[in-house]
Amino acid sequence: ALAIGLILATVITYLSILWHRFSMSYGQQIQRAINHKEFIPYYQPIIDSTTDKLVGCEVLMRWKRHHGELVPPAEYIPLVESTGQIIEMTFDMVDKMVADINHEKQLKVPIFFSINIVPAHLLDDQLLLFCQDLITNHRLGHHRLSLEITERFPIADLDVARAMLLRFFELGIDLKLDDAGTGYGSFSYIEKLGVSTIKIDKMFVDTIGVNNNFKAKTIEAIIAFSQESGLRMIAEGVETQAQVDYLAAKKVNYIQGFFYSKPLPAEEFFDQYGN
Ligand code: C2E
Ligand code: CA
Ligand code: CA
Ligand code: CA
Numbered sequence: 001a002l003a004i005g006l007i008l009a010t011v012i013t014y015l016s017i018l019w020h021r022f023s024m025s026y027g028q029q030i031q032r033a034i035n036h037k038e039f040i041p042y043y044q045p046i047i048d049s050t051t052d053k054l055v056g057c058e059v060l061m062r063w064k065r066h067h068g069e070l071v072p073p074a075e076y077i078p079l080v081e082s083t084g085q086i087i088e089m090t091f092d093m094v095d096k097m098v099a100d101i102n103h104e105k106q107l108k109v110p111i112f113f114s115i116n117i118v119p120a121h122l123l124d125d126q127l128l129l130f131c132q133d134l135i136t137n138h139r140l141g142h143h144r145l146s147l148e149i150t151e152r153f154p155i156a157d158l159d160v161a162r163a164m165l166l167r168f169f170e171l172g173i174d175l176k177l178d179d180a181g182t183g184y185g186s187f188s189y190i191e192k193l194g195v196s197t198i199k200i201d202k203m204f205v206d207t208i209g210v211n212n213n214f215k216a217k218t219i220e221a222i223i224a225f226s227q228e229s230g231l232r233m234i235a236e237g238v239e240t241q242a243q244v245d246y247l248a249a250k251k252v253n254y255i256q257g258f259f260y261s262k263p264l265p266a267e268e269f270f271d272q273y274g275n
Pocket of ligand 4: 179201202236
């Protein structure tokens with residue numbers, strides 16, 4: 001009787017999962033997941049190309065559904081960016097990041113934690129207030145906060161954005177231009193915005209070693225421009241030793257990619273780089 005009870009309970013659980021999955025629209029499923037705080041941070045190491053040491057990490061969102069399935073961001077990020085739900089989700093994710101920093105193993109050295117922000121969110125006072133609280137209450141310990149602003153969306157008013165970025169700078173928060181070279185940015189736009197770092201997109205890293213290719217010339221141009229403008233560089237999506245060698249020879253400061261590590265769940269990341 002016990003076994004039959006267990007089997008029945010399991011069957012009922014699965015039926016209810018299926019029922020929820022198919023009776024709710026995707027938007028409703030996401031709202032439910034937000035209410036249940038199912039969005040969590042994963043951490044991808046960023047490594048100094050000259051010392052091979054950890055200098056920071058990118059905080060990447062994962063949807064961990066109640067039965068454990070992990071949904072990649074490409075499936076839901078475009079939707080929640082357009083509805084504005086991404087704002088609340090980001091705050092929740094950063095709260096979890098703060099808890100991880102304080103409750104997992106302590107990292108040996110201070111690093112930066114880099115969060116993805118959509119341009120619309122950047123111009124909203126809520127984000128500045130949220131960051132102000134993190135900094136003034138020392139909720140990150142000796143670590144630093146950094147924001148990645150994607151170039152995939154246009155920024156309506158560059159002067160307003162620049163003024164806002166200055167207020168983040170004053171808090172000691174560093175700004176990075178994400179997906180550089182793939183979107184609306186131009187060299188003059190990057191200079192106007194006043195970011196400290198550009199992230200060289202995987203699309204360009206993929207062209208390293210490919211001969212006679214227009215894009216191969218593009219990565220050279222991005223690197224030359226960054227160096228002349230005194231911008232730091234992070235190369236993304238680095239998967240091979242040949243790419244690491246090229247980037248180190250070109251003095252690209254930092255490297256991020258599967259060559260070193262995939263994005264990791266909190267426990268693995270802090271265990272690996274902690275005391
Ligand atoms: P992104 O900001 O360009 O993030 C880098 C993506 O490249 C991540 O995908 C990462 O897992 C992947 N990646 C890193 N190294 C390698 C590599 O060596 N090879 C390959 N093939 N891929 C690599 P992920 O985590 O799936 O995120 C996809 C996109 O979703 C991100 O692209 C970002 O635009 C967005 N996203 C993720 N988390 C957030 C978030 O919290 N807020 C917002 N607004 N967007 C987010
Ligand atoms: Ca990013
Ligand atoms: Ca990127
Ligand atoms: Ca990218």
